[in-house]
Amino acid sequence: MKIGIIGLGTVGEGVLKILALENKNIKLKSGADLEVKYACDLNIDREFSFDFDKAILTQDYKKILSDPEIDIVVELIGGETIAKNIIMEALNNKKHVITANKALVAKYGPEIISAAKDNCSLFLYEAAVGGGIPIITPMIENLIANQITEIRGIMNGTSNYILTKMKEDKLDFEEALHLAAEMGYAEADPSYDVDGIDAGHKIAILSSLAYGGYINFSEVYLQGIRDISLVDIFEAEKLGFSIKLIASSKINEDKLVEISAEPILLKNEKLLSNVNDVYNAIEVTGSYTGKTLFYGKGAGMEPTASAVISDIVKIATDSVINSNFFFDTKSHLETVDTNKLKHEFYIRTSKDFDLEASALELYEEIDNYYIIIAENISRNELDETFANVKEKLIIKII
Numbered sequence: 001m002k003i004g005i006i007g008l009g010t011v012g013e014g015v016l017k018i019l020a021l022e023n024k025n026i027k028l029k030s031g032a033d034l035e036v037k038y039a040c041d042l043n044i045d046r047e048f049s050f051d052f053d054k055a056i057l058t059q060d061y062k063k064i065l066s067d068p069e070i071d072i073v074v075e076l077i078g079g080e081t082i083a084k085n086i087i088m089e090a091l092n093n094k095k096h097v098i099t100a101n102k103a104l105v106a107k108y109g110p111e112i113i114s115a116a117k118d119n120c121s122l123f124l125y126e127a128a129v130g131g132g133i134p135i136i137t138p139m140i141e142n143l144i145a146n147q148i149t150e151i152r153g154i155m156n157g158t159s160n161y162i163l164t165k166m167k168e169d170k171l172d173f174e175e176a177l178h179l180a181a182e183m184g185y186a187e188a189d190p191s192y193d194v195d196g197i198d199a200g201h202k203i204a205i206l207s208s209l210a211y212g213g214y215i216n217f218s219e220v221y222l223q224g225i226r227d228i229s230l231v232d233i234f235e236a237e238k239l240g241f242s243i244k245l246i247a248s249s250k251i252n253e254d255k256l257v258e259i260s261a262e263p264i265l266l267k268n269e270k271l272l273s274n275v276n277d278v279y280n281a282i283e284v285t286g287s288y289t290g291k292t293l294f295y296g297k298g299a300g301m302e303p304t305a306s307a308v309i310s311d312i313v314k315i316a317t318d319s320v321i322n323s324n325f326f327f328d329t330k331s332h333l334e335t336v337d338t339n340k341l342k343h344e345f346y347i348r349t350s351k352d353f354d355l356e357a358s359a360l361e362l363y364e365e366i367d368n369y370y371i372i373i374a375e376n377i378s379r380n381e382l383d384e385t386f387a388n389v390k391e392k393l394i395i396k397i398i
């Protein structure tokens with residue numbers, strides 16, 4: 001199998017490196033005969049920390065797309081414009097495509113998957129969710145006997161790293177984000193990480209695999225972590241909770257999906273409360289398995305590259321389940337308006353809120369804020385109640 005890798009940043013360099021180091025072992029274990037014919041990046045004059053034949057380096061991805069010898073194109077440049085063109089052109093040229101680009105899969109999955117089917121090519125994206133954790137393949141293969149009814153987890157390494165550093169090292173948000181970017185965890189535009197968008201992409205992808213249809217990404221309820229301060233982290237701790245960015249979805253009997261990516265106050269005894277640093281953990285509920293848990297590093301060079309290589313080997317060993325059920329491009333899954341659902345909430349509001357005029361009870365006053373715990377209330381009701389305050393943070397409690 002001849003492979004062209006496009007994008008040699010964090011993930012692409014990892015793929016090139018592991019293939020250079022492990023090619024013989026991979027062949028021994030799987031029988032797959034892999035050759036990287038091209039490795040493409042804008043900057044090819046830099047130093048690499050491992051040995052490989054530099055003749056494979058190119059700055060021109062079009063060479064890869066038009067070379068009839070190339071079987072697999074690995075798209076690792078990220079973004080939604082050139083990356084999408086590369087993927088579509090590669091598929092239309094009858095090449096198999098592998099990506100780690102969750103934004104593209106979540107937003108354009110139906111279009112890309114249809115193009116793959118039309119061209120009898122394969123489109124795989126194990127690295128798009130959970131970094132190094134095998135999760136897409138288990139959803140398609142190992143859990144195939146089950147009806148999946150619920151998925152819940154920590155799916156963004158950067159935000160989990162930030163929340164962990166804020167809690168354990170008392171770093172403020174910006175310092176922790178800076179560290180996450182240095183480690184290669186954050187997206188090129190880190191607002192994807194901290195505004196819940198990346199976790200939203202991932203839960204949309206998993207739900208589209210699980211429930212026999214596709215989720216329209218714009219229907220995922222999103223809330224990020226950028227407004228969470230040390231005050232909230234330590235208030236939560238006093239109450240016996242941790243704050244985690246949780247992506248979740250569940251399907252009800254009417255086939256309506258409740259789907260969100262948002263910070264949640266989780267009881268400290270819960271398993272997900274204790275998943276820290278760049279680690280992700282994804283809990284999948286199946287009709288026969290009950291809950292299964294997938295845990296590991298959710299971002300970073302080597303874990304993510306490991307997932308990309310598993311897709312390469314699947315294609316090379318011709319072992320891909322490619323039915324229409326998973327990410328069914330013809331069946332749009334309807335979603336529930338989560339703003340109407342009643343829950344318990346943690347609220348931090350500035351003191352211009354007229355507490356006496358409201359039916360809500362004060363839990364504590366801290367600095368210039370009221371902390372309020374509100375029960376059996378919807379986001380819509382809370383948004384109306386706190387519409388005019390200078391500052392507010394509203395987080396669901398589970």
Ligand SMILES: NC(=O)C1=CN([C@@H]2O[C@H](COP(=O)(O)OP(=O)(O)OC[C@H]3O[C@@H](n4cnc5c(N)ncnc54)[C@H](OP(=O)(O)O)[C@@H]3O)[C@@H](O)[C@H]2O)C=CC1
Binds near residue numbers: 040076103
């Ligand atoms: N980092 C991670 O932990 C994970 C990332 N992902 C996904 O993997 C993908 C890649 O991410 P990551 O490796 O972090 O991104 P990086 O920004 O580190 O790498 C992208 C690379 O592609 C290069 N590039 C950009 N445009 C072109 C082009 N037209 N032709 C050739 N090369 C180009 C960039 O060069 P230059 O820098 O010069 O622009 C850069 O070297 C993204 O979709 C991301 O969401 C998925 C899971 C984990």
Ligand SMILES: N[C@@H](CC=O)C(=O)O
Binds near residue numbers: 156187
């Ligand atoms: N930025 C992402 C990278 C992996 O998907 C994250 O932090 O999880």
